[in-house]
Amino acid sequence: EFGAVLEACKQYPRADTGKKDFGYGTAGFRMRADLLPSVIFAVGLLASIRSRKCKGSAIGVMITASHNPAEDNGVKIVDPEGEMMSEEWEWFATWLANARDPEGLVIFARDTRPSGEALVEALKAALVATGTEYIDYGIATTPQLHYLVRATNTLGSDREYGEVSIEGYYKKLSAAFMNTMHIEYANQAGPVYVDCANGVGAPQLKELLKYLPEDKFKAIIVNDKIDQPDRLNKRCGADWVKTQQRAPENFNGKDWDRWTSLDGDADRIVYYFCEEGSIFRLLDGDRIATLAADYIGELVHKSGLGEQIKLGVVQTAYANGASTKYIEKTLKLKVEFTPTGVKHLHHAAARQDIGVYFEANGHGTVLFSERALKALRKHQPQSTAQLNALTTLRALSEMINQTVGDALSDLLLVEVILSHKQWTVKEWLSTYADLPNKLMKVNVMDRNKFITVPGSAERRLERPPAIQPRMDEIIAKYQDARCFVRASGTEDAVRIYGEATHAMEVEEMLAQVQEYVI
């Protein structure tokens, strides 16, 4: 086997990246697609090892660069439960040297980027060379691949996740969605418009819609030009809308129309609309988290399980302070903060009975623990009201992707909540008022010099030592102000985030902080 690996390896020489090394960041490897073949080959080797180390469980490989430009691509590994890969790498090398049985299984998919096709060849070369069985699922969203990994590994067990096919994913989501509609709900708010970023979300959502009756769920798809690769994520999509704070290309919404944007691999979603006078209003990941926590908390209470099942919300330092305050003061729920990156949020949420986690950029989900699921199964409702709440909760636990944030599943979730509450975007927005805020990206000589205080959830800088004390002085000048600096984990830059009572103050504060950072 080793000879075969060496032989195949020669076909995928490392691209010249100068002094830069490839690094497996928060979202796997990501770079210009032409630099990637050797990296994908290595990931293929690693996935085959990881699968063998996990006693032959299926391991996933997703080829995507998510919200990044069309000429980029990337790759990440999905663990047996459908979660992001665990961080211990050293193990694998040791394992490779000793590997005999069992056989490995790697399943993979890619987004709509044309570069994906050749990268899949590099991946397959590594899998063939290591004698690893594989299944190519073609074009899929990132969360669909996560679903497939968990479904594969739970097949035949007492906790089967669903049929092992993309069709099975649609069936599971749509059946659960219909179960949330066990009472006649009419959504009077009109259809939801979905900007698919000209990416994989478009064909996959079209497919999902075939499983949903139009009188229960009506979506109008915008930006679905997957045959024009250079339009992917360009002036559209969740990341563009969130960072630009404006509507995407081809937006033609009337006032109060309900719009959403997915990102290029459909694991993020944000909502937005225009108010009278064309004022743009964003309903981001924090809004989805608060909506979901509010509604699911209410259902738990109504079902009579309030004493047994506790809800917790997980956020990062980028969550708007007003959302945190709303969760703690109005919803009276616990908020935990973790460092940036879904794997951190996911693990923290998994420790709750029901854990709601979202990054402000729209990546998140709601996790139901075994304990909570058991309580939902066992509970004997004492009234029709309890029964109704319980039925909805059970359906939601099936409809919400348990492996990773999933734009399609989150879309259904928000739509269910809005129609149950008979809310339009207006009522949703009015739950709290966002603090004015700004996120800046600055280029520095060496971003690795910026190190945050351990346990501070990245809200304070430890090094360089001079910056934090100076920042504290600046922040103290403003009312309800917050500001922090950290190195990006996905880009060669440092991010500065600030919020305060007035937008002018945010600008002033960030301008001063920026001087100390560069």
Ligand code: NG1
């Ligand atoms: P970095 O580059 O580490 O800030 C960004 C996002 C994260 C997350 C990752 C992975 C912000 C401020 N940061 O991380 O939330 O989504 O990319 O894609 O949005």
Ligand code: ZN
């Ligand atoms: Zn994404």
